[in-house]
Amino acid sequence: MKILLNILLGILTVELAHAQSKSISIPMKSTHWNIPADAQFEQFDNRETLVLTTGRATVKGQHFTNGIIEVEVYAKASRSFAGISFREENNNLEEVYMRLHKSGQADAVQYTPMFNNESNWQLYREHQANVTFKANGWNKLRLEVQNQRVEVFINGSYAMTVEQMKTSQKEGKIGLWALFGNRFSNFKVTHSAVDKSTQEKPKTPTDPTIISSWQITSAQSFHKEKLDYELLAKTEYTSVTTEESGLLPISKYVKKTSSGGFEQNKEDFIVAKTTIHSEEAANKLFSFDYSDKIIIYLNGEAIFSGDNSFRLKGVQFMGHLNIDANTLYLPLKKGDNLIHCVVIDQANGWGLIGKIE
Numbered sequence: 001m002k003i004l005l006n007i008l009l010g011i012l013t014v015e016l017a018h019a020q021s022k023s024i025s026i027p028m029k030s031t032h033w034n035i036p037a038d039a040q041f042e043q044f045d046n047r048e049t050l051v052l053t054t055g056r057a058t059v060k061g062q063h064f065t066n067g068i069i070e071v072e073v074y075a076k077a078s079r080s081f082a083g084i085s086f087r088e089e090n091n092n093l094e095e096v097y098m099r100l101h102k103s104g105q106a107d108a109v110q111y112t113p114m115f116n117n118e119s120n121w122q123l124y125r126e127h128q129a130n131v132t133f134k135a136n137g138w139n140k141l142r143l144e145v146q147n148q149r150v151e152v153f154i155n156g157s158y159a160m161t162v163e164q165m166k167t168s169q170k171e172g173k174i175g176l177w178a179l180f181g182n183r184f185s186n187f188k189v190t191h192s193a194v195d196k197s198t199q200e201k202p203k204t205p206t207d208p209t210i211i212s213s214w215q216i217t218s219a220q221s222f223h224k225e226k227l228d229y230e231l232l233a234k235t236e237y238t239s240v241t242t243e244e245s246g247l248l249p250i251s252k253y254v255k256k257t258s259s260g261g262f263e264q265n266k267e268d269f270i271v272a273k274t275t276i277h278s279e280e281a282a283n284k285l286f287s288f289d290y291s292d293k294i295i296i297y298l299n300g301e302a303i304f305s306g307d308n309s310f311r312l313k314g315v316q317f318m319g320h321l322n323i324d325a326n327t328l329y330l331p332l333k334k335g336d337n338l339i340h341c342v343v344i345d346q347a348n349g350w351g352l353i354g355k356i357e
Contacts, residue, residue, distance in 0.1 A: 022190065023068070023188050023189070023190045024188065024189050024190070024191075025186070025187070025188050026059050026062070026187045026188070026189065027048060028041055028047075028048035028049055028050045028184070028185060028187070029041060029048065031060075032059060032060055033050065033057050033058070033059060033060060033175075034057065034058045034059075034060060034175075035050070035052075035057040036052070036053070036054075036055035036056070036057065038053045038054075038055075039051060039052050039053065039055065039057060042183075044074075044183060044185075045074075045138075045185075047185050047186070048185065049074075049183050049184060049185045050176065050183070050184045050185070050187075051181070051182075051183050051184075052082075052176060052177070052178035052181070052182055052184065053178070053180075053181050054178060054179050054180065054181070055177070055178065056085060056175055056176070056177045057175050057176045057177075058085075058088065058173045058174065058175035059173070059174050059175055059187075059189075062173070062174055062189065063171050063172060063173060063174075064086050064087060064145075064171060064172065064173070064174040064189060064191065065087070065170060065171040065191070065194060066145050066146050066147065066191070066192045066193065066194055066195070067144075067145060067189065067190045067191040067192040068142065068143065068144050068145070068188075068189070068190040068192075069084050069086060069142070069143045069145070069174060069187075069188070069189050069190075070140060070141065070142040070143070070186075070187070070188050070189075071084060071140070071141055071176060071184055071185070071186060071187045071188070072138040072139065072140045072141075072184070072185045072186045073098060073100070073138065073139050073140075073141060073182055073183065073184055073185075074137070074138055074139075074182070074183040074184075074185070075100065075133065075134050075135055075136050075137055075138070075139060076100045076101075076181075076182065077100075077101065077135070078101060078180070079101040079180055080099075080100050080101060080178070080179065080180040080181055080182050081097050081098070081099055081100075081177070081178060081179040081180065081182075082097060082098050082100060082141075082176075082177070082178050082182035082184070083095055083096055083097020083098060083141065083176070083177050083178075084096055084097070084141060084143055084174070084175075084176060084177070085114075085173075085174065085175050085176070085177050086143070086145065086172065086173075086174045086175075087167065087169035087170070087171055087172040087173075087174075088114075088169075088172040088173040088174070088175065089169055089171070089172035089173070091114070091115075091116050091117040092113070092114060092115055092116065092167050092169055092172075093113070093114045093167065093169065093172060093173075094111075094113055094114075094150070094165050094166075094167060094169065095111070095112050095113070095114055095119075095177060096109070096110070096111050096141070096143055096150065096152055097109070097110060097141075097177060098131070098133065098139065098141055098154070100133055100139070100182075103131070103132050103133040103135075104130065104131075104132045105130060106128065106129075106130050107128045107130075107318075108128075108129065108130055108131040108132075108133070109128060109129045109131050109152060109154065109159050109160065110124075110127065110128045111124065111127040111128070111150070111152070111160075111162045111165075112124060112127070112349075113165065113166035113167045113249070113252075114167075115167065115249060115251035115252040116251050116252075116254070116255045116256065118251040118256065118347070118349075118350065119347070119348060119349065120166075120249055120251060120348070120349040120350070120351070121348060121349060122291050122310070122318060122319045122320055122321070122348045122349030122351070123247060123249055123291065123320075123321055123349040123351045124166070124349075125318070125320040125321070127160070127162050128160070129152070129159045129160035131154045131159050133154070133155075134155065138185065138186075139154065139155055140153075140154070140155050140156065140186075141153075141154060142154075142156075146192070146195055147194065147195065148163075148164050148165045149161065149162065149163055149164070149165070150162050150165060164203075164244075166243070166249065166252075167252075174189060203243075203244040204241065204242075204244060205242065205244055205245070205246050206244075207246070207355065209355040209356055209357050210242070210245075210246035210323075210354075210355045211242070211246060211274055211354045211355060211356065212241060212242050212246065213239060213240065213241050213242065213274075214239075214240055214242070214248055214272040214273065214274055214352070215237035215238065215239050215240075215272070215273050215274070216237060216238055216240055216248075216250070216253060216254065216270050216271065216272045216273075217232075217235050217236065217237055217238075217254075217270050217271045218236075218254055218270070219254045219255060219256050219257055219268045219269070219270055220257065220268065220269060220270075221257050221258070221266055221267070221268060221269075222266075222267040222268055222269040222344050227295070227342065229297060229300055229302075229340070232271050232297075232340055232342070233300070233340070235271065237271075237273060238253070240253045242353070245323075245353065246323060246353045246354065246355060247321065247351055247352075247353045248272065248351060248352045248353065249349075249350070249351055250270055250272075250343060250345070250350040250351060250352065251349075251350045254270055256268045256345075256350075265346050265347050266346070267292075267293075267344055267345065267346050268344070268345060268346075268350075269342055269343060269344040269345075270342075270343055271340055271341065271342050271343075272340075272341045272343060272352055273338060273339060273340045273341070274338075274339050275336050275337065275338055275339075276330070276332060276336070276337045276338075276339065276356055277335065277336050277337070278332040278333070278334060278335065278337060279334070280334050281331075281332065281333055281334050282332055283329040283330065283331055283332070284329070284330050284332055284356055284357065285327060285328070285329055285330075285356070285357045286327065286328045286329075286330050286339075286354060286355075286356055287323055287324050287325075287326065287327050287354065287355050287357065288323065288325075288326050288327075288328075288341075288352070288353060288354035288355070289308070289321040289322050289323055289324075289325040289326055289351075289352075289353050289354075290306065290308060290321070290326075290341070290343055290351065290352050290353075291308055291319055291321060291343075291345060291348075291349050291350060291351045291352075292307065292308055292309045292310070292319065292344060292345045292346055292348075292350075293305075293306065293307045293308070293309065293343070293344035293345070294306050294341055294342065294343055294344070294352075295341075295342040295344075296328070296339065296340070296341050296342075297338075297339070297340040297341075297342075298330055298331070298337065298338075298339055299333065299337055299338055300338075303328065303330075304326075304328055306326065308321075309346070310347070310348055319348065319349070321351055321353055323353045323354065323355060330356075341354075
């Protein structure tokens, strides 16, 4: 009887694994999708398609943890973005998309986390790839997801890997995203079990010079003429930690007053502060970067302001972050020194990174 029970359990395990690995095709029909008001389903090129103008469509009744997601997108030469979103919950999600007008360029494919309904591609320059798309017909985007890792394939060829996705989402809705109009077809999902042996925890910086924790305020609308240091010093702060690189993705911790509208957003700001102790009066090098704008105070005195806004310094200026991009010699007094960073953002990634050497 025990042997028979073990055999039956083995068969059940195999059948369950097979069921989990079976590819499911999601028809391009209104019965299977939640779509924006201006989206539509059409017969095109002898197949069912979904046309998304701008926005996100999600699959009804499907939650995704691990597995494979794939879709085909019709070729387009003019500027457009087309991608897959997954593990969407409470306005946070993971996203990989093709920039079809960037064929053959370094940022043709990008990964970004969405925090509180805000894209953050400016903060993750390392998570993009050079891909050449088909100029005609259909381009296939395929994602293979296992825990915090995603591998990206375009038209059957490997494009890039993100080893540590940035949100803490373990599961959520799956769907499609477009900007400036795209046509989608053949959406498929294959669910797989969680591989506990490959689960990773977020890492903290190993470089002791990197600022790995900050205290930050909530978000407020930015009006430069109303900025008052005395009020900044008195406001309420919350302690937060950075990613392993030292990057602080601000939207992960605070919700903007104006979000989800890209360059139509109003500017918001937060204040990030940290204390630096010095055994004696000395000049110490502060290296840092930010998105989009910053005003820095040392012990109550404004010592720096800068602007890294998207395309401010030319049409190819992306506003990516680099910890060594800006340097200041801080005239520290003996004892504790207080740095306040007023970080202002409109869209595409709200971030701060710094180190004291």
